Every structure is written in structure tokens, then in C-alpha cells.
Amino acid sequence: MAKIVVQVDHCKGCELCVEACPVGCIEIDNEVLNKLGYHPAKYKGTGCTGCGICYYTCPEPDAIIVYKKNEREAA
Amino acid sequence: MAKDILKKPDALYEVYHRKPGEDKKNIHYCPGCGHGVLHKLIAEAISDFGVADRTIMISPVGCSVFVYYYFDTGNIQAAHGRAPAVATGLKRANPDTIVISYQGDGDLAAIGGNNILQAANRGENITVFFVNNAIYGMTGGQMAPTTLVGQKTMTTPYGRSVQNEGYPIKVVELLATLESPAYLERCALTDAKNIAKTRKAVRKAIKCQIDGKGFSLVEVLSACPSGWKLTPVQAKKWITDRMMSYFPLGVTKDVIDEREGYHPEKVKLTGDRIEEILGLKKEKLFRDKSMSEVPEQYRNPQIKVAGFGGQGVLLLGQTLAEAGMRHGWNVSWIPSYGPEMRGGTANCQVHISENDIGAPVVDFPNILIAMNKPSLDKFEPTVQPGGIIFYNTSLIDRKPERDDVETVGLPFTDIGDELGSLRFANMVVVGAIIEKTRLLDEDIVKEAMKEVIHNKKFIPDNIVAIERGMAEAKKLE
Numbered sequence A: 001m002a003k004i005v006v007q008v009d010h011c012k013g014c015e016l017c018v019e020a021c022p023v024g025c026i027e028i029d030n031e032v033l034n035k036l037g038y039h040p041a042k043y044k045g046t047g048c049t050g051c052g053i054c055y056y057t058c059p060e061p062d063a064i065i066v067y068k069k070n071e072r073e074a075a
Numbered sequence B: 001m002a003k004d005i006l007k008k009p010d011a012l013y014e015v016y017h018r019k020p021g022e023d024k025k026n027i028h029y030c031p032g033c034g035h036g037v038l039h040k041l042i043a044e045a046i047s048d049f050g051v052a053d054r055t056i057m058i059s060p061v062g063c064s065v066f067v068y069y070y071f072d073t074g075n076i077q078a079a080h081g082r083a084p085a086v087a088t089g090l091k092r093a094n095p096d097t098i099v100i101s102y103q104g105d106g107d108l109a110a111i112g113g114n115n116i117l118q119a120a121n122r123g124e125n126i127t128v129f130f131v132n133n134a135i136y137g138m139t140g141g142q143m144a145p146t147t148l149v150g151q152k153t154m155t156t157p158y159g160r161s162v163q164n165e166g167y168p169i170k171v172v173e174l175l176a177t178l179e180s181p182a183y184l185e186r187c188a189l190t191d192a193k194n195i196a197k198t199r200k201a202v203r204k205a206i207k208c209q210i211d212g213k214g215f216s217l218v219e220v221l222s223a224c225p226s227g228w229k230l231t232p233v234q235a236k237k238w239i240t241d242r243m244m245s246y247f248p249l250g251v252t253k254d255v256i257d258e259r260e261g262y263h264p265e266k267v268k269l270t271g272d273r274i275e276e277i278l279g280l281k282k283e284k285l286f287r288d289k290s291m292s293e294v295p296e297q298y299r300n301p302q303i304k305v306a307g308f309g310g311q312g313v314l315l316l317g318q319t320l321a322e323a324g325m326r327h328g329w330n331v332s333w334i335p336s337y338g339p340e341m342r343g344g345t346a347n348c349q350v351h352i353s354e355n356d357i358g359a360p361v362v363d364f365p366n367i368l369i370a371m372n373k374p375s376l377d378k379f380e381p382t383v384q385p386g387g388i389i390f391y392n393t394s395l396i397d398r399k400p401e402r403d404d405v406e407t408v409g410l411p412f413t414d415i416g417d418e419l420g421s422l423r424f425a426n427m428v429v430v431g432a433i434i435e436k437t438r439l440l441d442e443d444i445v446k447e448a449m450k451e452v453i454h455n456k457k458f459i460p461d462n463i464v465a466i467e468r469g470m471a472e473a474k475k476l477e
Ligand SMILES: Cc1ncc(C[n+]2csc(CCOP(=O)(O)OP(=O)(O)O)c2C)c(N)n1
Pocket: B061, B062, B063, B064, B080, B103, B104, B105, B106, B107, B108, B111, B131, B133, B135, B136, B137, B138, B139, B144, B224
């Protein structure tokens, strides 16, 4: 199954991924304040299709990693 | 090439060691800034094409001045707007290098406007990524040439007005009027579709260069949420709603398929060839000389040679400078002449020094050569006390008035004429200088003369002229 991993301390909370994700599986985590001082993006945990749109929308090189298949398959 | 995992491309450093401060893992751009997205797209293409080891990124002046923190490629940072000139040099010196110029709209379209125009018109085989965010980001949101009509910026607080600032520049349309560019397209970093198109354009532009097809430029409409005072999400919408109607997306020129790839050979510069170009070939006559061997008043001289254009005064100065260099000294030579090519006055200024030469200008010579009367009239008062004036009695009907300088008057023009041509007069002067000042050795000067005169068939006559000048100067003693 596809999924994304948000590397929390790289996120600047711009919300572009939240807006761009076609299935709406990313949200802003208002509970967390990261090292940069932003509420970071968070994968809702289900629904990712591995389309990669959030990766290409995100301006931060390290904030989002997209696994199109599950990690074991990908490796 | 479908990848199973999408993550930071190899062409971006894992850790940004060049970045000052504690945080070496995050890029410096504002939240939601388009620069980061474009960095990722370019880095991905460089990684996928396997060209990171032969790519040089050129950072501009602007928010992206720190491109070199991030890209694991060669990097150079260029002065404001000059990236295309730097790119030209890099590409021509080594055509195998993939040269990528990354520029903002202030950088490329304002201060660097002519730079990009000429590079595009020469059809340099380079790739330019042009970030159009309709504003000067780094300096705090001033108007750029691409600022939209009505757009409020720090320097257009009531909005850009057509009457005051004219219309925004459409760069890819402008460059498309030129014959040379191979590929020009405008894209936008907005929704998934347009980002995918930008990704494709980035790859096509780099491929264009790899294939030797010539100049490519991709203009990228990119959000500057800070400068526009909008949230990142609003800023994206602003590109779609406001920018795209004035800056339509699409290809404005694409002749890639019509072109043959051009892959020039790298010019290999061996040590031998460099010495040859610089005129340092070993077989030449060089002989170090110490200024202490020169009479005190002529050490480290500042020389002015003045006369009519056509009297060979520039060549005379070059001969002295070349000879000085062959004695192991520092030298400089600069010409100065009026707008008229012939018939006017000309002079050149020469430094010969065992010390560093700060400026090549000579305002107060200690050796003056005056080949005509206007030159003596003009420069006699500037000669340093204790200096020496060589003056051409063929054309000057008075003696120098100064009594605190040495003077050597000889009919240089008549002597030259007698030797077969008026053109030999300058080397007669050179001979007199050798004899009088003991600054330069005769054999070295003769070799220097051979180097600087253009028509080698006159070498024997000029040698006679130098010897005659020495003999005439000796007679005066
Ligand atoms: C020769 C020179 N003139 C002016 C500046 C000041 N300056 C720094 S960045 C900049 C504007 C850059 O704007 P842009 O190219 O749009 O890049 P952005 O910051 O928007 O990415 C200017 C004028 C400079 N650094 N050097």
C-alpha cells in the first residue's frame, strides 16, 4: 500500500500539500509545533494512492517522502 | 522512469554544509516559496540524466543567491544579472559542462536585461531557469519589470501604473523574436497539472543542452507569498487568477527537432600553448636585471611617449614595455588618443617597475618623449624634476624651457627619413633612450622590437635605426 512520510522538522506548514492532495489524506497537525516553529503536515494514515502530487507541490526537499508501494516491496 | 520512492534527489546535498548557522538541513526559503519546488525539479532532472558531475549551477543575486548551498554540482555565484555572461564563459571554456543559469525576474529582466538578450541571441548552448514572481523578493518586495499592472509593491504603493512604469515585460515572447534560441516555454508552479508540465519543461531544456541544440529558457511563474503578502495557498491562486492572463503559459519557440546537435571540441590548453599565447616561449631572450644597475634617476621610470598619430609612438612604448618585461620587471602600457584615428595626437603611458604597479596612468613622467611641438608644449610642465625629455628637433623649433630636467634634442624624423622611411624615427628614439638612460640593454631591446613590430620584413632596418639612435645620443655627450 502506498503512503507518505512527513519529516516533521522539515515542514514549514505552508499547507500546499493539504490543498493539493487529490484524496485529501493530508492535514495540518495543530497539536505539534516542530523545531522550525510550524504546525507541520501529517498523513491521515489511510487513503494515499502514491500519486506523488504532494511531493512535487512541496517546496521543501526533505519534508515529504512518497512510497508508491509499501516499503518492503519498494526495497 | 517511474520511481517507487519519491524523495530528495541526489543532486541536492544531504546536509547543506555551506549554509552558515546551526540548521544545515533546511532550505532558507519562506514557507510556500516557488524556489524550493523548482530546485527539486532541476535537481531531479540532473540526477536522472546522470550529469551532476559535469553540471555547474550559476546562482544569481536575489533570494536564490544561495543555490550553491544546496546543489551537489559545480557552483558559481554571479554578479547581479550577469549569470548569462558567466555561463557563456563556462560553456565555451568547456563545452562538456552542463551550465545552468538560475535567475529571478529582477536579476534577469531588470539589471541583467541585455545580458540575457545577448546570450540568447548568440544562441549560447546553456539552460536558463527564469523565476518570474512579479517582484523583487530578497530586497523586500519592490517592483520588478514583471510586476503586474495595478499590483501593489513597496515601490508602487498605489499599484503599478502603465503611465508611470509601462507594461510588464514578457520575457519568453520577447526572446522568441530572436532566431537563435532553440527552446522557450512559460510554465507555472500551481496545480498538479502545471507542476507536471514544469517538470517536463525543465527536463526538456536540460536535454536540449546535453544534445547540443542551443539556448533554452524556461520561465516559471512562481509564488512569493512574503512579497505578495498572501498565504501560500492564496499565492498559488493569485498566479492562476492574476498572472496567467497576462503571462500565458505555453511554448513560444521550439526548434529543437529542426537542429543538428553541435558539440564543439574542448580547446585543450597545454602549458606550452599557454606560454606561446602569452609570449613566454622559453627560447626567447630574457635576462633579469636589477634596478640597482640603472642610474638612480631612471629607476622604476614612468614614461610618456607623445606625438602625432602615425609617428609610431604607441609601438615605441610597447617596445620599451616588452623590453622591461624581459628584464624581469613589472610593466604596463596604455594608449590614449583622440577620437580621430589618423592625424590627431596620440600618446602612450608606460610603467616599468620592480615593484607592483598600482595604476597604469602616467600623469607626471620622469621620461618624456615629445615627437612634435604640441606634445612638448602640453607635457613639458608635467615632467618630474630630475627627469629627462627626448624631443624631436625635426618638428620642434624650440628648446625645452625647464632647467631642472635633462634634455636630449635630436632630429629623429630626419634621421628616420635618411634611413629609408619616416617610420624608423621611433626606433631611433629607442636607441637614444638605451644610450642615455642605461635602463634597458641593447640586445634585449632589439628582441623586444622584433616581437612588437607587425611587419617582420622591417626588422633589419629597425635594428639599424636603434643603433643609429644610440650613436647619435653618444655624440651629444
Ligand atoms: C549590482 C547590484 N544591484 C542591486 C543589488 C540589490 N539586490 C539584491 S536582490 C535584488 C533583486 C532580486 O530580485 P529577483 O531577481 O526578482 O529575485 P527574488 O529575490 O525575487 O527571487 C536586488 C536589486 C545587488 N545585490 N547588486
